[in-house]
Amino acid sequence: IRTIGVLTSGGDAPGMNAAIRAVVRTALGKGLKVRGIRRGYSGLLNEEIIDLSARDVSDTIQRGGTILLTARCEEMRTPEGQQKAAAICKKYGIDGLVVIGGDGSFKGAQKLSDFGVNTIGLPGTIDLDIACTEYTIGFDTAVNTAMEAIDKVRDTSTSHERCSVIEVMGRDAGYLALWCGIANGAEKILLPEEHDYDEAKIIADIKESRKRGKKHYIIINAEGIGDSMNMAKRIEKETGMETRATILGHMQRGGSPTAKDRVYASIMGSLAVDLLLEGKTNRVVGYKHGEYIDFDINEALAMQKGIPEYQYDIAKQLAI
Numbered sequence: 001i002r003t004i005g006v007l008t009s010g011g012d013a014p015g016m017n018a019a020i021r022a023v024v025r026t027a028l029g030k031g032l033k034v035r036g037i038r039r040g041y042s043g044l045l046n047e048e049i050i051d052l053s054a055r056d057v058s059d060t061i062q063r064g065g066t067i068l069l070t071a072r073c074e075e076m077r078t079p080e081g082q083q084k085a086a087a088i089c090k091k092y093g094i095d096g097l098v099v100i101g102g103d104g105s106f107k108g109a110q111k112l113s114d115f116g117v118n119t120i121g122l123p124g125t126i127d128l129d130i131a132c133t134e135y136t137i138g139f140d141t142a143v144n145t146a147m148e149a150i151d152k153v154r155d156t157s158t159s160h161e162r163c164s165v166i167e168v169m170g171r172d173a174g175y176l177a178l179w180c181g182i183a184n185g186a187e188k189i190l191l192p193e194e195h196d197y198d199e200a201k202i203i204a205d206i207k208e209s210r211k212r213g214k215k216h217y218i219i220i221n222a223e224g225i226g227d228s229m230n231m232a233k234r235i236e237k238e239t240g241m242e243t244r245a246t247i248l249g250h251m252q253r254g255g256s257p258t259a260k261d262r263v264y265a266s267i268m269g270s271l272a273v274d275l276l277l278e279g280k281t282n283r284v285v286g287y288k289h290g291e292y293i294d295f296d297i298n299e300a301l302a303m304q305k306g307i308p309e310y311q312y313d314i315a316k317q318l319a320i
């Protein structure tokens with residue numbers, strides 16, 4: 001390996017810059033050349049490739065977003081796009097590539113590996129929906145950002161003795177919702193994985209909770225269930241309790257990364273370079289049982305994970 005490329009792909013996540021910085025500085029420290037690819041795979045296909053020095057990543061560890069910019073790229077799903085991307089890597093001397101993103105981005109990395117580019121994936125998404133790892137870059141910051149926002153909604157919701165339906169991101173996964181539900185002491189957490197969404201039960205529970213003296217009612221609704229605005233209207237109509245919906249949206253993706261995201265992303269970035277130098281390819285770095293480990297990308301993509309049931313049960317126990 002002489003030259004390492006690095007790109008971010010899919011939704012941005014806080015901590016991606018820490019990972020980029022670690023890739024750049026570890027590689028330079030080991031005598032390699034580093035090229036940054038802007039705008040993910042679409043930038044690769046358009047040859048948006050720049051040299052990166054140690055100074056180019058100065059003053060970035062604390063910044064949200066990604067300094068390399070990111071994109072979702074349809075062309076990279078096609079065999080022609082994949083072949084073209086591999087040829088461009090070769091043209092620019094990129095023999096090792098670090099891809100920071102989610103499952104979709106790893107599929108691209110896997111194809112590039114088939115075409116002879118050594119690739120390492122780093123899990124970067126606020127959704128935590130990558131099966132081979134208990135940690136993804138950006139989740140910790142996003143959950144803290146959402147938690148703080150929900151605390152604020154709660155203040156006003158309590159003052160007005162209202163019900164609040166608060167929708168958090170996560171695409172089809174409920175990890176952000178589960179964590180916010182526990183961290184914010186929500187009365188109800190609605191998760192796509194649980195398939196137990198029953199509005200009549202929620203309405204009965206709201207009426208019951210008022211009798212128990214509860215002044216407000218917080219529902220954390222995962223994006224995978226959605227429909228928060230209409231849900232709030234129906235709840236207000238059926239319970240007589242004033243109800244408002246808040247969709248937190250993209251604010252959850254921004255902001256300065258937490259210490260955890262900075263540190264884990266830095267370690268993962270550095271490990272990715274070490275793996276490439278060991279001659280490894282088609283691997284993804286994960287964090288499991290207190291250790292950083294790497295998996296074959298195909299195996300990682302075939303893994304499944306779900307919401308830890310005991311955590312969901314605890315959340316329900318604490319909502320009385």
Ligand code: F6P
Binds near residue numbers: 126127
């Ligand atoms: O994957 C991260 C994420 O923020 C999801 O939680 C959400 O469903 C999606 O991206 C939103 O994508 P976009 O920014 O393209 O609207």
